[in-house]
Amino acid sequence: MSIILDHVNYIYGADTPLAVKALDDICLQIPDGQFIGIIGHTGSGKSTLVQHLNGLLKATSGSIYFNGEDIYDRDYDRKKLRGKVGLVFQYPEHQLFEIDVFTDVCFGPKNLGLDKKEVELRAYDALRKVGLPDELFYQSPFELSGGQKRRAAIAGVLAMKPEVLVLDEPTAGLDPRGREEILHQIKELQTGTGMTVILVSHSMEDVAEYVDRIIVMNKGRILYDNVPKEVFRHCAELEEVGLAPPQVTYILHELRRRGLDVDTDATTVEEAAEAVVKAMAKR
Amino acid sequence: MLRDITLGQYYQTESVIHRLDPRVKLAGTLLFIISLFFFRNFLGYMIAASFLFLVIRLSHVPFRFMVKGMRAVLFLLLLTVVFNLFLTPGEALVSVWKLTITKEGLRTAVTMAVRLAMLVVGSSVMTLTTTPNNLTDGMEKGLRPLKLFRVPVHEVAMMMSIALRFIPILMEETDKIMKAQIARGADFESGNLIRRAKALVPLMVPLFISAFRRANDLAMAMEARCYRGGDGRTKMKPLIYRSRDRIAYLCILVYLVAGIWLGRLELPVAG
Numbered sequence: 001m002s003i004i005l006d007h008v009n010y011i012y013g014a015d016t017p018l019a020v021k022a023l024d025d026i027c028l029q030i031p032d033g034q035f036i037g038i039i040g041h042t043g044s045g046k047s048t049l050v051q052h053l054n055g056l057l058k059a060t061s062g063s064i065y066f067n068g069e070d071i072y073d074r075d076y077d078r079k080k081l082r083g084k085v086g087l088v089f090q091y092p093e094h095q096l097f098e099i100d101v102f103t104d105v106c107f108g109p110k111n112l113g114l115d116k117k118e119v120e121l122r123a124y125d126a127l128r129k130v131g132l133p134d135e136l137f138y139q140s141p142f143e144l145s146g147g148q149k150r151r152a153a154i155a156g157v158l159a160m161k162p163e164v165l166v167l168d169e170p171t172a173g174l175d176p177r178g179r180e181e182i183l184h185q186i187k188e189l190q191t192g193t194g195m196t197v198i199l200v201s202h203s204m205e206d207v208a209e210y211v212d213r214i215i216v217m218n219k220g221r222i223l224y225d226n227v228p229k230e231v232f233r234h235c236a237e238l239e240e241v242g243l244a245p246p247q248v249t250y251i252l253h254e255l256r257r258r259g260l261d262v263d264t265d266a267t268t269v270e271e272a273a274e275a276v277v278k279a280m281a282k283r
Numbered sequence: 284m285l286r287d288i289t290l291g292q293y294y295q296t297e298s299v300i301h302r303l304d305p306r307v308k309l310a311g312t313l314l315f316i317i318s319l320f321f322f323r324n325f326l327g328y329m330i331a332a333s334f335l336f337l338v339i340r341l342s343h344v345p346f347r348f349m350v351k352g353m354r355a356v357l358f359l360l361l362l363t364v365v366f367n368l369f370l371t372p373g374e375a376l377v378s379v380w381k382l383t384i385t386k387e388g389l390r391t392a393v394t395m396a397v398r399l400a401m402l403v404v405g406s407s408v409m410t411l412t413t414t415p416n417n418l419t420d421g422m423e424k425g426l427r428p429l430k431l432f433r434v435p436v437h438e439v440a441m442m443m444s445i446a447l448r449f450i451p452i453l454m455e456e457t458d459k460i461m462k463a464q465i466a467r468g469a470d471f472e473s474g475n476l477i478r479r480a481k482a483l484v485p486l487m488v489p490l491f492i493s494a495f496r497r498a499n500d501l502a503m504a505m506e507a508r509c510y511r512g513g514d515g516r517t518k519m520k521p522l523i524y525r526s527r528d529r530i531a532y533l534c535i536l537v538y539l540v541a542g543i544w545l546g547r548l549e550l551p552v553a554g
Contacts (some may be wrong), residue, residue: 018295056462079468087466095463097488107485111468142492156467 008062037207040217041242054085086162092153096141126159147178300342305421327546367392415447437513
């Protein structure tokens, strides 16, 4: 049970003078239950990549296997695939359209052809999972605050009970507290259900704390694919492609440069504090 | 599917036609279209076609982009041809069942098809080689005399350029919302007409909301920059005729005179 990308290429506007190679020979293996962060600068191909995972975009060349089946096979049911790989787009609140939040969340599971009871159960469950208070369920989605809308929209995808949840910049445009809350909830969801979660972001800070694995994209290619600690070791190279490791990584590197024998592998503030304490004790 | 409409889509490249003053292109296109309705023989259409061909070659825009715009009017074109072919009274050529193709019908059908095709390609040349902004600039300046009759030329031009500017944005937005709803299992392609119309609700509602939001944002941004209409407004890049524009006008004039003179001759074999 996994997703495998085999030498996937994608060209936007092929055969026009404006042709752009958005994905360049991507090979990936995404096992079950992993929490993965895909990071890259604007235009690095990360959004294009995730749209391949549920078959919205068709690779110019290469193949993709979901649970061992080629999703480009003629008789492969791509509609079903979209229920299994849930994709939450950037600014997902822009796709809300129903008269109330609950009906909107029902849209996804209803399209899967489930019976009414199951649809409503799933919608209810999904809304609870994203932490939306009950009294908002029957309000118009347009009356909610930005963060609440975002949750409602994420619930809309979650209600399809996907095996893999892909979120494209789920924290864009939210304030720091809203960001923290959403990311925290996603992490809880992932540990609670064992779902595979792929988080697309351009902020290292966002993902460092939560993910098991980071894939760094640059100009349509995979630059690094490793655990956060290993990836953040390439401080200078990351900066070169317009990305910055978390601030604590900088502080630790600076401390080390100034002569404190500190472990620079920490990626979160807590880990960094521990590392500094350890280093001080050694003195 | 939406992307197939070339009318109103600029093709970025470097050419004489691209650099021409938009007023020249506007007037030229208008005159060209009018000229199509003056011809009486096939010689006129030959001249118009070669003129068009020459301009297309000069514009460096691949020919298939021109023809792309045709797809949008293909249905209209077919309809015109069919109606003219069968419903024009006159000398019968072929007769099948109740349908009769007449000599006159064949002639009008072919003429209409050629006219319509050249009309679309002709205006595609203009929109493919002129940025929408340039186009409305040209229109604003070209229509300035109408101000005497209290026509709000600037405001109309501004509205047009905003509308044009929003086409690609809304198209992109449509694409995004469509993808987002497909990701939630929406199906835009199967089912009968009523089901398909119903399937559009999840697309249209967010699209309208986003259009209103964008319009609101834009109005706010314009007011924040003290926009207050056309009075006393100057241009960053004012339109000034250069020698190539004068030469272009001359070419158009030569084409018009030659085309209409030769195109209206009574030829022994009328086409």
